[in-house]
Amino acid sequence: MKQLICCALLLSGLSSTGQTVPAQKDSTKVQELTEVIVISRQASRNKNSNLLSTVDQYLSSHEQVDLIKRGAYAWEPMLNGLSSERSVITIDGMRIYGACTDKMDPVSSYVETTNLSRSDIKNGQSGNAHGASIGGSLDLVRKKSGFGNNLFLTHLFSGFESNNQQRILGSDISYSRNRWYTDLDFTIRKAENYRDGKNQEILYSQFSKFNLSAAAGFKLNEHKQLEASVIVDDARDIGYPALPMDVSSAKAVIASIGYTRHHLSTTWQEWETKLYHNKVTHIMDDTKRPVVPIRMDMPGWSTTTGMYSRMEGKSSRHQFKLTASAHHNRSLAEMTMYPNDPNEKEMFMLTWPDVHTWYAGLFMEDNFQFHHQWTLNSSAGVAFQQHHLKDESGVKSLQIFYPDMKSVKNRFLKNFGSNLQYHPGNWRFSFGASYSERAPSVSEGYGFYLFNSFDRFDYIGNPGLKNEQSFSLNGTVAFATDRFSLKGQGSSFQIRNYIVGMPSPGLIPMTIGASGIKIYQQVPFATVYSGSLNASYGIVSGLSVSGKAIYRRGYTNEQLDLPMMQPFSYGVRLQYARNAFSAEASLDGAVKQWKYSPLFGETAAPAYTIASLGAGYQFKWKKNTFQLRSGVENIFNRYYTTFADWNRIPRMGRNLFLNLIIGFSEPLKAGL
Amino acid sequence: MKSLFIWGLLSLTLLFTACSKNDEKPAPADELEGLTLVKSISNATHIIDLYTANGKFETGYNPIYFQIKTTSGSLVDNATSSWMPVMKMMNMSHSCPFSAIEKKQGAQYTYQGFIVFQMPGNDMEYWELSLTYTINGQTYTIKERIQVTDPTRRKVQSVMGSDNKRYVLAMMEPSNPKVALNDMSVLLYTMTNMMQFDPVDNYTIQIDPRMPGMGNHGSPNNIHLTQSADKMYRGKLSLTMTGYWKINLQLLNANGTVVKGEPVAGDNESSSLFFEVEF
Numbered sequence: 001m002k003q004l005i006c007c008a009l010l011l012s013g014l015s016s017t018g019q020t021v022p023a024q025k026d027s028t029k030v031q032e033l034t035e036v037i038v039i040s041r042q043a044s045r046n047k048n049s050n051l052l053s054t055v056d057q058y059l060s061s062h063e064q065v066d067l068i069k070r071g072a073y074a075w076e077p078m079l080n081g082l083s084s085e086r087s088v089i090t091i092d093g094m095r096i097y098g099a100c101t102d103k104m105d106p107v108s109s110y111v112e113t114t115n116l117s118r119s120d121i122k123n124g125q126s127g128n129a130h131g132a133s134i135g136g137s138l139d140l141v142r143k144k145s146g147f148g149n150n151l152f153l154t155h156l157f158s159g160f161e162s163n164n165q166q167r168i169l170g171s172d173i174s175y176s177r178n179r180w181y182t183d184l185d186f187t188i189r190k191a192e193n194y195r196d197g198k199n200q201e202i203l204y205s206q207f208s209k210f211n212l213s214a215a216a217g218f219k220l221n222e223h224k225q226l227e228a229s230v231i232v233d234d235a236r237d238i239g240y241p242a243l244p245m246d247v248s249s250a251k252a253v254i255a256s257i258g259y260t261r262h263h264l265s266t267t268w269q270e271w272e273t274k275l276y277h278n279k280v281t282h283i284m285d286d287t288k289r290p291v292v293p294i295r296m297d298m299p300g301w302s303t304t305t306g307m308y309s310r311m312e313g314k315s316s317r318h319q320f321k322l323t324a325s326a327h328h329n330r331s332l333a334e335m336t337m338y339p340n341d342p343n344e345k346e347m348f349m350l351t352w353p354d355v356h357t358w359y360a361g362l363f364m365e366d367n368f369q370f371h372h373q374w375t376l377n378s379s380a381g382v383a384f385q386q387h388h389l390k391d392e393s394g395v396k397s398l399q400i401f402y403p404d405m406k407s408v409k410n411r412f413l414k415n416f417g418s419n420l421q422y423h424p425g426n427w428r429f430s431f432g433a434s435y436s437e438r439a440p441s442v443s444e445g446y447g448f449y450l451f452n453s454f455d456r457f458d459y460i461g462n463p464g465l466k467n468e469q470s471f472s473l474n475g476t477v478a479f480a481t482d483r484f485s486l487k488g489q490g491s492s493f494q495i496r497n498y499i500v501g502m503p504s505p506g507l508i509p510m511t512i513g514a515s516g517i518k519i520y521q522q523v524p525f526a527t528v529y530s531g532s533l534n535a536s537y538g539i540v541s542g543l544s545v546s547g548k549a550i551y552r553r554g555y556t557n558e559q560l561d562l563p564m565m566q567p568f569s570y571g572v573r574l575q576y577a578r579n580a581f582s583a584e585a586s587l588d589g590a591v592k593q594w595k596y597s598p599l600f601g602e603t604a605a606p607a608y609t610i611a612s613l614g615a616g617y618q619f620k621w622k623k624n625t626f627q628l629r630s631g632v633e634n635i636f637n638r639y640y641t642t643f644a645d646w647n648r649i650p651r652m653g654r655n656l657f658l659n660l661i662i663g664f665s666e667p668l669k670a671g672l
Numbered sequence: 673m674k675s676l677f678i679w680g681l682l683s684l685t686l687l688f689t690a691c692s693k694n695d696e697k698p699a700p701a702d703e704l705e706g707l708t709l710v711k712s713i714s715n716a717t718h719i720i721d722l723y724t725a726n727g728k729f730e731t732g733y734n735p736i737y738f739q740i741k742t743t744s745g746s747l748v749d750n751a752t753s754s755w756m757p758v759m760k761m762m763n764m765s766h767s768c769p770f771s772a773i774e775k776k777q778g779a780q781y782t783y784q785g786f787i788v789f790q791m792p793g794n795d796m797e798y799w800e801l802s803l804t805y806t807i808n809g810q811t812y813t814i815k816e817r818i819q820v821t822d823p824t825r826r827k828v829q830s831v832m833g834s835d836n837k838r839y840v841l842a843m844m845e846p847s848n849p850k851v852a853l854n855d856m857s858v859l860l861y862t863m864t865n866m867m868q869f870d871p872v873d874n875y876t877i878q879i880d881p882r883m884p885g886m887g888n889h890g891s892p893n894n895i896h897l898t899q900s901a902d903k904m905y906r907g908k909l910s911l912t913m914t915g916y917w918k919i920n921l922q923l924l925n926a927n928g929t930v931v932k933g934e935p936v937a938g939d940n941e942s943s944s945l946f947f948e949v950e951f
Binding site for chain 2: 293294335337339340341343344345346347348349350393396397399400401403448449506507508509510511512513517
C-alpha cells in the first residue's frame with residue numbers, strides 16, 4: 001500500500017517547478033553545473049503539457065539547446081549556438097555517431113521519450129567526459145526502475161495530434177524486486193504530412209517510428225550490480241521537406257552492459273564500468289520525389305564500440321569524479337547516381353571513405369567546497385584521437401584534392417576549466433573560464449562532395465585541418481525564494497582555428513544546380529555569445545507565471561555573421577495546478593533576425609509569436625491511474641518560420657493534441 | 673620447422689627448374705598471361721597467333737602481341753618482323769599510326785607492338801594486316817583481313833586541324849580508370865601521307881573531363897598533357913566518381929595556338945575533340 005501511495009504521488013505531477021530545472025543538490029554527486037531536462041512521464045517534475053511529444057520537443061524547451069529542423073522528425077540539437085560537431089551527444093554515456101552525411105540522424109533521433117528519464121546538459125569544456133567537445137555535452141539518461149521498489153508497474157499510453165494525424169501508441173512495463181529489475185517499453189509513432197499556418201500541406205514531412213527498449217539489472221550483492229540494456233529503433237518513410245532527399249529507413253541497435261560497485265572505500269563511493277556497442281544504418285534516397293534532376297541513393301553506416309569507467313569519490317570538502325573512456329567508430333557512406341541514359345553506367349562515390357575513429361580520453365572533475373558559501377569546480381582532461389581511412393579508393397579520391405594526404409591522422413586533445421560559485425543566502429553567483437579543443441568531424445575532415453541544400457554548395461572535407469581551440473567564459477547570477485526566482489546566464493566562446501566551409505571559386509560543383517564548392521577551412525577565430533534570462537513567480541498557491549528570454553550572436557574575425565544564431569527570443573508561461581487538475585497557457589516568439597549569414601544561404605527569419613494552451617486531469621480508479629492531457633499548439637494558426645528552420649520551411653500550424661496514459665501498479669511481496 | 677619448409681620450397685623450385693631445362697619447347701603460357709587470342713593468321717610455312725588483352729582489335733590504341741610457330745608447332749624465337757595495317761576502302765586505301773615490333777620484355781617467343789586503328793571495318797571496307805618477318809635470313813609474309821570494331825566509348829580521334837593537318841590522337845592510359853587522380857597518356861600523330869603517320873612534338877593537349885549525365889560537372893586538379901622524355905603525352909586525369917566521363921580536349925601546337933577543340937564554357941557543353949571513359 002505504501003508503495004502504491006508513493007507511485008501515485010510520483011504520477012500526480014503536482015509539485016510545481018519548471019520543466020527545466022537545475023539538478024538537485026546531491027551530496028555524493030559532482031553535478032553542480034549540470035542542467036537537466038526532465039523527460040520521464042512518471043517524474044513529478046515533468047510539466048510538459050504534451051507528455052507524449054517527441055524527444056526533440058523536450059530538448060527544445062531548454063534555453064541552451066537549439067534544434068535545427070529539416071522536417072517534422074530528427075531535429076539536430078545545437079548547444080549554446082554551436083553546431084552539432086562542436087558538442088557531444090551521448091545516451092547514458094555511450095557514444096553514437098550518426099550515419100547520415102547530411103546530419104539527418106542526430107543521436108537523439110534514435111531514442112524515444114519512453115527510454116529516457118532526463119537529459120543532462122553540461123556547458124562548454126565541462127562536457128568533455130565522453131568525448132572532446134567545445135560546446136558542451138548532452139547526455140540522454142535512460143530510465144530505469146531500479147532495485148527494491150517491489151512493484152509491478154505498467155502504463156499504456158496513446159496520443160493523437162490533429163495537424164499531422166500523428167498517432168502515438170505505446171506501453172511500458174517495469175518489475176522491480178530487491179535483487180533485480182526489468183524494464184521493457186515500446187512506442188509507435190506514425191505521422192502524415194503537417195500543415196503550416198496557411199493550411200498548406202508540407203509535402204514530405206511524414207514519418208513513422210518504432211522503438212523498443214529493454215533493460216535489466218541484477219544485484220550481485222549489497223554493493224555490486226550488473227545492468228544490461230538494449231534499444232532498437234526503427235524509423236521508416238521519413239520525409240525531409242527542407243532537403244531534396246528523404247530517408248526510407250533509419251535503424252539503430254544500441255546495446256550495453258554495465259557493472260557498478262558502491263562504497264569501495266570511505267573515499268571512493270561508486271565505480272561504474274560500461275561496455276557498449278551500437279550500429280546505425282541510414283538509407284537516404286529520393287524515390288518519393290516525382291521530379292529530380294537525377295535519381296540517387298545515399299546510404300550510410302556507422303558502428304561504434306566503446307567503454308567507459310567512472311569513479312566517484314569524496315573527502316571532507318572535495319567531491320571528485322574520474323572518467324576514462326575509449327571508443328572506436330567506423331563511418332562509411334556512399335552515393336550512387338542513376339543516369340537518365342540507360343546505356344551509361346551508374347555513378348558511384350564514397351562520401352565518407354570508411355573512416356575509422358579511435359578515441360581514448362581521461363577526464364577529472366573536482367568540486368571543492370572551501371567555505372560554506374563558496375565552491376570551486378575544476379576539471380581537466382586529455383584525449384588521443386586517431387582518424388584512419390581504411391578504404392584505398394576513398395584515400396585515392398581524396399588525394400585528388402590532397403595529393404600528399406596520409407590515411408592516418410593522430411591528434412592530442414586537451415581541456416581544462418574552473419568554475420567558482422558563491423551562494424550568499426538566496427543568491428547564487430557563478431563564474432567560469434575554460435579551454436578545450438576538438439578534432440574535425442568525419443565530414444569536415446573527409447567528406448567528399450556533400451551537398452548542403454541551405455547554401456547550395458558541395459562540401460569537400462579537409463584532412464589537414466588543425467584542432468579547433470575554444471576559450472570560454474561563463475557566468476550565472478541567480479536569485480531564488482519560495483515564490484520568486486530569477487536566473488541570468490551568459491557565455492562567450494572564442495574559437496581559434498574555427499572550421500567553416502569557404503567557397504573555392506575555381507572548382508565545379510558536382511550536384512546539379514549547386515552554386516559551387518566549399519572546402520572546409522579555418523578562420524583565425526570566431527566568437528559566439530549567448531545570454532538567457534529566466535524568471536518565475538508564484539502569484540497565489542497553484543498559479544505561477546514564468547518567462548524566459550534568449551539571445552545569441554556569432555561572428556568571425558572578419559565580422560562575418562555565423563549561421564543558425566538565435567535572434568532575441570522569448571517565452572511566457574502561465575501555469576495553474578490544483579489537486580488533479582492542471583492548465584497552462586503560453587506565448588513563444590522571436591523578433592526579426594537582424595544578424596544572419598547570407599554566405600550560408602540564410603535570409604532573416606521573420607518575427608513571430610505563437611500561443612498555446614494545455615490542460616490535464618488525472619484520477620485514480622481501483623488500481624489504475626488515468627492521466628488525460630490535451631491542448632492546442634499555435635492556437636491562432638500563425639504562419640511562421642524560425643532561425644533554426646532549414647531553408648526557412650514553415651512550422652506547423654494549429655495543432656490539437658490529446659494524451660491518455662493509463663497506469664496500473666501492483667505491489668509485490670518483499671523478497672528476492 | 674621453418675627451415676624444413678624452406679628446404680622443401682627450395683627442392684620444389686629445383687625440381688621445376690630442372691624440368692623446364694629438359695623440355696625443348698616449353699608451353700609459353702606465362703608469356704601470354706592476361707592475353708586473349710584474337711586471330712591466327714597463316715601462310716604455307718607458319719602460323720601467327722595474334723593476342724590482345726580483351727581478344728579484340730578495336731578502334732584506338734591496341735597493344736598487340738604475337739607468336740610465330742611453324743606448321744609443325746615449334747615456336748620461333750629469332751624472327752625480326754614489321755607490319756603494315758591498311759584500311760581498304762571502296763575507292764582508296766590508307767594506313768594508321770603503328771609502332772615497330774620488338775620482343776615482349778622478358779619473353780622468349782612473344783613479340784609486341786601497337787597499332788592505332790582510327791576507324792572500324794565493315795563488310796565493304798576493312799583492315800588488312802601484312803606481317804613481314806625474317807627467320808635465319810629468309811623473309812616471309814602473311815597478309816590477312818582482320819576485324820576491327822568500335823568500343824562503346826571513344827578512345828581515338830582522327831581530325832583535321834585548323835592548320836590543315838590531319839591528326840590522330842589515341843588515349844593509352846588510363847586503361848583501368850579509378851576514382852582518383854589517374855595517370856593519363858596519349859599518342860599524337862600527324863598524317864604525313866596516306867601510308868605514313870609521324871609523331872608530333874612539343875604540342876599540348878588540354879583536358880577537361882565532364883559528366884554529361886550529371887549536369888556536365890567537371891573535376892578538379894587535372895594536369896594538361898605535355899610531351900615527356902619518352903615522347904608520349906602525359907598528364908593527370910581526375911575522376912571524382914565512377915560512371916561515364918567525357919574528356920573534352922583541346923590540341924595546342926608548339927606556339928600555343930589551338931588547332932582543334934573548343935573550351936567547355938557557357939552554352940558549349942562539349943568540345944569537338946574528346947575521349948570517353950566509362951567505369
